[in-house]
Amino acid sequence: MYFGMNEHIMKQVGIRGKDIVVLGVEKKSVAKLQEERTVRKICALDEHVCMAFAGLTADARIVINRARVECQSHRLTVEDPVTVEYITRYIATLKQRYTQSNGRRPFGISALIVGFDYDGTPRLYQTDPSGTYHAWKANAIGRSAKTVREFLEKNYTDESIASDKDAIKLAIKALLEVVQSGGKNIELAVIRRNQPLKILESKEIETLVAEIEKEKEEEAEKKKQKKSS
C-alpha cells in the first residue's frame, strides 16, 4: 500500500535554509465552480512549526489536530515550545501505533515537517505512514520525487541557500523541474526565524519564476557564446 501511494501524490519540496525554511507544493487545478482555497496542504502546527502532507486529506486532518493539541500541551507542561524533532516524533509514534493495533488501518499520509527550534536552528523532517522519520537538508515527496531529489542533490550547496531569496528560488526551481504548467500551479510557504508561517501570494511567485526564467536564458546565452568563441 505504501509503495504504490507515491504515484498519486502531488509533488512537494522542502528546503532547509540558514535562516528560513521553505515548503513548496504543487497545486492541483480546481474545477471552475470550486472556490479556490489557498494551500489546503500546508498547515501550521504552532507558531514556529508547520507541516505539508501528501496523501489522504481526511487522515491528515486527524493527525494535524492531535499534533496541534500536543504542541500546546507541551507548552503547558514544559513551559517551552516544542522542538521540531519532538513533534515529529509524536506524529511518527501516533502513526506507528495505528500500524500495530487491530481493527485500525494506518494513516495514509506522508508529511514534511519544517520549523525552527527555540534556539534558532532550522529543521526539516519527513515522516511516512509506517511511522519512521528522518531529518533532511532538502527533500521531495510525491510523483517523480526521485528526479527532484537528484536535482536537489546537485544544486543544494551552501551558496545556493546563502540568502532567504536563494532558498525560495531553489524550491521553485526544484518544483519547476516536474510541474507541468509553470508558476501558476505552485504554492509556497516559508517560515523565517522568529516569524510566523507566511504563504506567498501568486504574484510574488510569478515574479520569482520570471527571474528564474531570465537567469536560465542568460546561462544559455553564455554557453552559446563560449561555444561559438
Add this chain to the structure above:
Amino acid sequence: MALLDVCGISDWVKEDTFSSQKASVDRVNHFNFAALEPELAVPIGVDPAEFLKPFTDCEDGVEGVTIKLKHGTTTLAFKFQHGVMVAVDSRASAGSYVDTQLFKKVIEINPYLLGTMSGSAADCVYWERLLAKECRIYKLRNKERISVSAASKLLANMVANYRGMGLSMGTMICGWDKKGPGLYYVDDNGLRLSGNMFSTGSGNSYAYGVMDSGYRYDLTVPEAYDLAQRAIFHATHRDAYSGGTVNMYHMQETGWIKVSQEDVGELYHRFAAEKK
C-alpha cells in the same frame, strides 16, 4: 472496536489494551510525562479526599479532631549573582522523638538539579525519587537535560492529582539550565512558585529573619555561604524540630557542588567565639 460490539462482548473486556478507543492512543506514554495515570493505588469505593475532610484543617473539620501536619524541618534556597545557594538541616522527627540527626534532605536529581525536602519524609523521598526517574527518562528521550521549570512543573502536576488526600510536602527545585539559574517552590497542594528566595519548614520564619537581614543579590561566594549557614543554624537553635547538621550546596553554571556539612553544635561555639 466494531467487531467486539457486534459480538456483544461485555464492557469489562473492552478495558483491554487495544480494544477501546482511548486506551491505545491516550494511554500513559512518554508524551504525557506520567501526569495522566496516578502512580499510587487508592482504595476502591472510597474517595480519599472526602474521607479525610472531616479530619483536616478545613471548615467541615470537627473541633479537636484534626490531623495537623507540620513540615518539621528548615530548608532554604536563594539566588544570587553567582548562582543558587541551598542549605538544609538534617533532623528527622516523629512528634517529639528525634528519629535521626543525619537525614539527607537534599536529593541530587542530576548534576544540574537539586530538590530539597520538608514535611513528611516518606512523601518527599517518594515523590522526588519519582521526579528523578522522570527527569532521567526525559533526558534519554529528548537527548537534552530537562529544564528546571519543566521538572518543577512535573512534580507539581504529579502531586496535584492527590490534593486533599493527606500528602505533606514542601520542596524547592533548584537548578541551572539554558535559561540560567532556576529556583521553584512546589508544595503538596500543587502550588508552584518561581522566586529568588524561599525557606520552608517549621523553622522557616527564623531562617527568613536572618536571610532577609543579610541578603543582597551581589553577595560574594564566601558571604553567601556564611549567610546560608547562619540562617539554618539560627533556625535549628530556636526550632525544636530542626537540628543535626547544616548541609550546604552551591548551584553553579557547571553544576552543583556540596559546600559543607557541619554540626550545629560546632557552629554554635564558632559563632559564640565571634561575639567575644
